[in-house]
Amino acid sequence: METIPDDAAAGPPTAASPTGPGDGMTTVAAVIRATRTRPLPPTRLLADAVTRAGLWERLAARAAGDPGGLAVLLTPGTSAYGDPTTAVGAPLVEHLIDLLYDRGYRNITVGAARCGPDVWLAGPGLREACRRLGYGGHTPQHHAYRVVDLSEDVEPAGFPASSVLHGSGMARTWLAADFRINIAKNSTHPEFGYALCLANLLGVLPHADKHHHYRARRDGAEVIVDLLGSYAPDFHIIDAVVSSHGCAGSYVGKPLRTGTVVAAPDGALADLVGALLMGVDPVSSPLNAQVLSARGLPDGYHIDGDLTPYQGWRNPPRALVEAVRRLPPDGRVHRLFSIASWRVDPNAAEVTDPALARLSRFLTTLIRVADENPAASAALCTMVGAAASASSTVRAWRTGYAKERIRLRDVSLAVDPDAYTHRDFDRITGLLQPLEEVIDALPADAWGMRWQHVGHSILFGCARTVHAPYAEFVRRVDISQAISYMTDYLGGRVHVVSRDAQGRPTRQIERNLYLAQPNYMAFYGGPPIDVCKLESITYEERAQRIAWRTVHSPNDSAAYDDGSVVFLPADGGNRTRVVIRVRQRFTLPMTWQVFRPETRPKVRDPLVQDSYQRFFTRTLDNFEAQYEGRPYRIGRPWQAHDDMSAAELPTQRLTDGVRLLRSTASQVLTAPKLPGRLGPDGFWHVAPGDAPARSPVLEEFREALRPAVTGFWQGLREAAARDRRSRPSP
Template sequence: MDDMATVAAVRRSTRTRPLSPARLLEDAVTRAGLWQRLDERAAGDPGGLSVLVTPGTSTYGDLTTAVSAVLVEQLIDLLGDRGYRNITVGAARCGPDVWLEGLGLLQTCRRLGYGGCTQRGNTYRIADLSEDVEPARFPTSSVLHGSGMSRAWLEADFRINIAKNSTHPEFGYALCLANLLGVLPQADKHHHYRARRDGAEVVVDLLRSYAPDFHIIDAVVSSHGCAGSYVGKPLGTGTVIAAPDGALADMVGALLMHVDPVSSPLNARVLRDHGLPDDYHLDADLTPYQGWRNPPRALVEAVRRLAPDGRAHRLFSIASWQVTPGAAEVTDPALARLSRLLTTLIRVADENPAASAALCTVVGTAASASFTVRAWRTGFRKEKVRRRDVSLAVDPDAYSHRDFDRINGLLQPLEEIIDALPADAWLMRWQHLDHSILFGCERTVNAPYAEFVRRVDISQTISYMADYLGGRVHVVSRDVQGRPTRQIERNLYLAQPNYMAFYGGPPIDVCKLEKISYEERSQRIAWQTVHSPNGSAEYDDGSVVFLPADGGNRTRIVVRVRQRFTLPLTWQVFRPETRPKLREPLVQDSYQRFFTRTLDNFEAQYEGRPYRIGRPWEKQDDMLAAELPTQRLTEAARLVRSVTAQALAVSKLPGQLGPDGFRHVAPVDVPSRFGLLEDLREELRPAVSGFWQGLREAVARDRRSR
C-alpha cells in the first residue's frame, strides 16, 4: 500500500454538468483510490474487514454544521455493493456539547438520520466513541500517553474519517484534521484536548499512532461565514473531496475556500510535523467556491488570544453554539442571553458591517481581559495558572548517543568562564556573551550529601526549577541500577522575567537533550537546547551538580547556564542592549529572583515541602459542569436581588410604644439587616486565622534555620 499513488480527488457539480451527491461521492472516492486500498487491506475477504466510518455529528438542531447522514448512508451502500458489510458508524463530536447531554449521543444520531439501516437495506452499527474505552499504546513521547481510545477505533481494520466543510472562528477552517478531535474518548473535548493539551499536538500524535486510512469532506452543502462550525450558514457548494491523507484533503479544502492552508494553527502544526505524502497528485479543479465568506481576520485573531485553558475561551465556545430554547434558562440565564447575542451577531455579521464590528469588539474585549488576567497571574497569582500536558515535540530517534555524550564538552568552555567571574554577595556570577547571558550560582545546604541525593533525583532537576509549568521526559538509556543516563525533555516555564507577560511574552518552551552522570562524590546533569516549539528561546543550556561539602555532612549545589530568550516585540523595539544602565539591573534582579527560588525548591524537595506553582487539572473525567463566568454573574445577580429585597422589606417597628407616645427600643429589639455580612465574616474567619498562623510558623522556621 505504501507504493500506491496518493491522490486527492475533487468532484464538483456545476450548472453545465450537474451531478447528484451520490454521484459526487462515488466519483471522488473512486478517483482517490478508496477501493484499491480497501481491497488490499481485505486480502480477498471483504466481509471479514471491519470498517469504521466517523462522520462529524456536532450540531444543535442545525443540520448544516454536521455531516449529512444521507451522504454517509450512500457511502455505506457503496461499501455494501463491494461486499464490505461489517460497518460501524462512530459518532465524532468536536464541540462542547453541553446541551446534548440529556438527550444522549445515540438518540441525537437518530435525529440526524442515522437509523442503523440504509434505504437500500444495508445495515450498520452506531458506536459512541466515548464509550467502551480501552488502553491505547501511545508512546511516552506523546501528549496522549496514558490515554485510551474506544474499542471501535482501536479494533477497526479500516477507518474512514468524514468531515463537514465549514469555517471556524479560531482555526479559520475546520475539516478532516479538526474532526479527529471528535474521535477521542473524553466527552468534554474542550477541556481535555484543547485546554489541558494543545489540540495540534493531539492531532499530530493521533496520526502517528492510530491514523485514519481515508478522508472525505462533505461539501455538498457547506457552512461558511464567521463561525460556520458553530452557527450554521448554508451555502450550496456541490463538492465532495476525498484523499487517503487528511493533511492533503484539508489543503485542497482550504484552497477551495481561498485561504492559506497554514493559516490554521492546527493544520500548520500537522503540515510541519507530519507533512504531506510524497509524490501526491491532485485530481481537482481548485476554483474557489462562489459566494464563500471566511471569518474576518480580526475575529480569528481575537479568538486566538482567548487562552484555550481559560474560562473566557470556553465560554465563547459554548455560547457560540445555538442554545436549545429553555435548556439553560433555569440554570444559567446569563449564558442563554449571551448565546442569543453571539449567535445573532454571527448570523448577520457577514452582511452587516456594524454587526461584524460589534462581534469583533465583544470578543476582542474579552480577549484583552483574558490576556490581562493571565499576565497578572503570571506575576502575582502563580497558584492560579494551569499546568500543561505536552508532547515531547521532537523525534527521539533523530538523536544518537553521541549527541548526548558531547554535551559536557560543549558546555565546558562556558562553565570555565562562569567560574572565573567574580561572585556577588549572593554567590552569583553573570556576564553577557553574544547576546546571551552566562550565569552561575551555588548554595550549600544543611543536608547530608548521601541523604540529599537519595531524596532529590538529579534526573528530575528541570522540574525543580522555579516557575515550572509542566513538560514531558523520554528516557533514552539507563545504568545498571535503572537510573536515567540519557534523556530528552521538554519543559515549560512562565514568561521570564514574569513582567514580560504584560508585554505579550510567551511561556518559555524548550526541548533539551540531557546527559546524567552518577559518580561516587558527585552527581551531574547537563543539557543542551535543540528546539523551542514556540520560538521563545535560542539558548537554554546548562548544568547542575550536587557535591558533598564539610565531609559529606552538607551538600553543595552548583548551577551554571547560558540563556537567550526571545523578547516581546515591544522590548525588541525598545532595544534594551543599547541602554546598559537600565538593562543590567533588570537582568541581575530577574536572575537573582529566579535562581534563588530555584535553589529554595531544591531544599523544599529535600524537606518534602510543596513548591510547585500552578493548578493541576481536575481528576474527574468530564468538566461539562465546570463553573463558567456567566454562572457567577447569575449568582451575583441573585445575591443583589436578595440583599435589595432585605433592605427594602417593611418590617414591624422594633420596641414598644409607651404612654408618652414615644417608642422605647432596647438593643436586643433591633433586628440585624446585615446577615449576609455576618455570614461572610464567619466564612473569612478561618482563612484569616490560617494566614496568621502560617505566618507565625514561617517566622519561627526562619529563626530556627539561622
C-alpha cells in the same frame, strides 16, 4: 574557545514522512465538483471522489480477499447542536454505506464524532442528535449499520510515554476497526480559520468534555499529531455539498451550496485541498500547521481536480481569528466564548443557565449578521478583542502575583526520540565545557553570581552550599529531575533513552515549560518558556551531574537554554554544594525588541542582574525544599476526573448572583403585616400581646450572627478569667 554551534536550537532532522499507509500506492486527493454545465447529484460526487482517490484499492488491499470480515468504521462529524448545516448529512454517509455493501463490506459502524457543548447546556444526547440528523440505522437500500458513541466503552490505547495522550484511552470500536474513514463537514472556524478532517478528529476522542481535555488541558494540535501517529484514519472525505461559511461556520450554520466532495487517503492533504478551495493559506490553522510540520505531506502526492475557490465564500475576519487565539485556552473566557457561539436550543439552555442562553442568543445573532453588516463585524471583533486583552492582563498578573492559580499543562515530547543517537547525548558535556570554564573565571557579584553577555546570549553561574549531608541529599534530590526543580516550572514530559545498571537515567529527552522570564514580560505579551532538551546524566562517587542542550523550542521562545547542574560533597561530605551554569537566550516580546535593550546597557544590565538573581535564588531554594520535603511547586494540577462544570462559567455565577439578589430584594421589599386589627370605629386596635413582625431576611441574619456574637463574649469572659488566675498574688 569552542562554543555551541548556532544550530544547537534547531529542530530534529525530520523527513516528510507520509501520513498514508505507506503501501506504495500513489496518494491522490480527488476534488469532484458540480457545475452549471455538469450538475452532478451528491451521490455521484461522492462515488466519483472515493473512486478517483483510490478508496476501493486500499480497502481491497486491507481486506485480503475477505471484505465481509473487514470492520469498517465511519466517523462523520455530528457536532451539530440543533443545526444540521454544521454536520455531515446522513444521506451522504448512507450512500457510502450502500457503496461499501455493493462491494461486499458488511461489517460497518458509524462512530459519532461529536464536539458540541452538551457538558454545559442541557440538550439531546448523542444518539438522539444522530437520529435528528437522519442516522436511523438503515440506508435507503435497507442496509443495516450500527451507530455508536465513541465516548463509551473506552479501553487503554497504549499511547507512548512521549505522547500528550499517554495514559488516555480510546473507544473499543475505534481501536478494533480494520479500516477507518474520517468524514468532515466543510466549514469555517472562528479560531482555527477552517475546520476540516483534522479538526474532526477531536470528536473521536473519548472524553465528552472535549474543550477541557483536548483544548485547555492539552494543546489540540499536539493531540491530533499524536493521534495520527498511533491510530490514524485510513481515508478522509470532506462533505462540501452544502458548506457552512462565515464568521463561525462550525458553530452557527450559514449554508452555501458549494457542490463539492473531496477525498484523499491523507488527512493533511485533504485539508490542504479544502483550505485552497476556501481561498486561505493551509497553514493558517494551528492544527494543520503543526501536523504539516511534524508529519509533512505524502511523497509524490497528486491532486485530481479543480482548485478554484468557492464563489461567494466568506472566511472569518482575520481580526476575529487573532482575537480568539489570544484567549488563553485554559481560561474561562475562552470556554465561555466556545460555548456561547453555538446555536443552541434556548428552551433547554434556560433550564441550567439563563444568562448563558441570553448570551448565546446575542452572540449567535451577531455572528450571523456580521458577514453582511460591517458594524456588526466590528462590534464582534471589538468585543472578543476586549475580552482577550482582559484575559491576557489577568494571566500576566497571575504570572507575577498569583502563580498558584495558573493551570499546569499536559504536553507531548514535541520531538522524535528516534532522531537522536547516543553520540548526540555524549557530546553535550564537551560542548558545554569551554563555556563553563569562562563562567567560572568571571568575577562574582554581591550575591555570589557570575554572568556575562556573549553575543546575544548570557553566560551565568551560581552556587550554594546546603547544610545537608551529601549522601542523604543525593538520595532525596534526584539529579535527573533537576530541571523540573527550577522555579516557575509549569510542566513537561520526560523520555528516558538509557539507564545504568541501577536503573538510573543516563540519557533522556525532556520538554520543559516555565512562566515568562522575567515574570513582568508577561505584561508585554511574553510567552511561556517552552524548550526541548537532550540531557546527559552521570553518577560518580563524589559528584552527580546533569548537562543539557536545547534542540527545539515549540513556541520559539528560546534560541538557547543550555547548561548543567552539579552536586558535589562539601566539608568532607557533611554538606552539599549545588553548582548551576547556563547559557541562555530567550526571545523578547515585540515591544522590547523595538526598545532594543542591547543598545542601552546601563538600563539592560541591572534588569538582567535582578532577574537572574531572583530566578536562581528561588531555584536553589527549591533544591533545599525538595531535600526537606517542603512544597514549592506552582500552578494548579489537572485531575483525571476534573471536568469543567457549568458552575465554573462566569454566566452561571452571574445567574446565581441574580437569583440571590432577587430573593433578598423580594423579602426585604415585602411589606410586613402590621400587628392588631382595624375596628369598626376606624381605629387600629393593638392588643398587649401583639408583636410587630420582623423581616425574614433580618431574622435569618440575626440568627446567623448570634453564634458569632455569643462566642465572642464567651471567649472574652474566659480570657479574662484566665488572666485573673494567672495574675501573681501580691
